[in-house]
Amino acid sequence: xxxxxxxxxxxxxxxxxxxxxxxxxxxxxxxxxxxxxxxxxxxxxxxxxxxxxxxxxxxxxxxxxxxxxxxxxxxxxxxxxxxxxxxxxxxxxxxxxxxxxxxxxxxxxxxxxxxxxxxxxxxxxxxxxxxxxxxxxxxxxxxxxxxxxxxxxxxxxxxxxxxxxxxxxxxxxxxxxxxxxxxxxxxxxxxxxxxxxxxxxxxxxxxxxxxxxxxxxxxxxxxxxxxxxxxxxxxxxxxxxxxxxxxxxxxxxx
DNA sequence: ATGACTCCCAGTGGGAGA
Numbered sequence: 268x269x270x271x272x273x274x275x276x277x278x279x280x281x282x283x284x285x286x287x288x289x290x291x292x293x294x295x296x297x298x299x300x301x302x303x304x305x306x307x308x309x310x311x312x313x314x315x316x317x318x319x320x321x322x323x324x325x326x327x328x329x330x331x332x333x334x335x336x337x338x339x340x341x342x343x344x345x346x347x348x349x350x351x352x353x354x355x356x357x358x359x360x361x362x363x364x365x366x367x368x369x370x371x372x373x374x375x376x377x378x379x380x381x382x383x384x385x386x387x388x389x390x391x392x393x394x395x396x397x398x399x400x401x402x403x404x405x406x407x408x409x410x411x412x413x414x415x416x417x418x419x420x421x422x423x424x425x426x427x428x429x430x431x432x433x434x435x436x437x438x439x440x441x442x443x444x445x446x447x448x449x450x451x452x453x454x455x456x457x458x459x460x461x462x463x464x465x466x467x468x469x470x471x472x473x474x475x476x477x478x479x480x481x482x483x484x485x486x487x488x489x490x491x492x493x494x495x496x497x498x499x500x501x502x503x504x505x506x507x508x509x510x511x512x513x514x515x516x517x518x519x520x521x
Numbered sequence: 522a523t524g525a526c527t528c529c530c531a532g533t534g535g536g537a538g539a
Contacts, residue, residue, distance in 0.1 A: 276527075303529075329537075329538090374537080374539060414539070432539070466539070469526035470527090512526085
C-alpha cells in the first residue's frame with residue numbers, strides 16, 4: 268500500500284501533472300494541499316476516470332485540500348473538530364482500516380505576525396485532535412504540508428534561517444509534540460541522501476542550486492512501524508514545465 | 522537587497538506563499 272502527499276499550488280494549473288504523476292505512480296492514497304478550488308470546480312471526473320474516489324474540501328484563491336483514494340474513504344472529517352476555522356486545511360478519512368489525515372498547516376508568514384499566532388493556535392488544536400484520533404484509530408497517518416522544517420538538517424542554510432518562519436523553536440516544539448504523541452517521521456526511518464528537500468523557492472534558481480526545505484511530511488503511528496518499507500521525496504515533478512514549488516512525498520506500507 | 526517567481530483576483534497592481 269502506498270500513500271502520498273503533494274502541495275500542488277493550484278490544482279487548476281497542476282491537474283495535468285497530477286494525472287500524469289498518478290498514472291506513473293498509482294498510489295492507494297494521495298492527499299493534496301493548496302488546491303485553491305471551490306468544490307464545485309474540483310476536477311472529480313478526471314480523477315475518477317483514473318480510478319480514484321474523491322473527497323475535497325476547498326475554498327477560493329487560498330488553501331483547499333483533497334483526499335484521493337482507490338477504495339472509497341469512510342468517516343470523512345473536514346477541518347479540526349471543535350476548532351472554528353474559516354480556512355480549508357484538513358481532510359481526513361478511513362481507508363482499509365487506516366485513519367488518514369491530510370493537512371495544509373498554516374504558513375505563519377513571520378514569527379511576530381497575527382498569522383503566526385493563528386499557526387500556534389491551529390497547531391495546538393491539531394495536536395489535541397490527533398491525540399484523540401490515535402486513541403480511537405491506532406493505525407493513523409498524518410501527512411501534508413506542515414510548513415515546519417523539523418531540524419537544521421532539513422534546511423539548506425540553517426544559519427540564515429535560524430529563528431525564521433518554518434524554523435522557529437515554537438514551530439519545532441509543536442512538531443516534536445506530534446512525535447511525542449506517538450508518531451514517527453517516516454522519512455527519517457530510512458537512510459536518506461543529505462540535502463533532501465520537499466520545497467524549493469521559485470526564485471533564485473533555488474531548485475537548480477538545490478536550495479530548499481523539508482517541510483512536507485508523512486507521520487505514522489507507532490502501530491504502523493512494522494509495516495513501513497520506504498519513504499521518498501519524488502523530485503521529478505519539480506523538473507516539469509510550470510512545476511509546483513513542492514514535490515510529492517511517498518510512503519510504502521506492507 | 523526590503524529582490525528575484527508564481528498564483529490569484531483583479532483589472533494594466535498587489536497580496537500571499539515559504
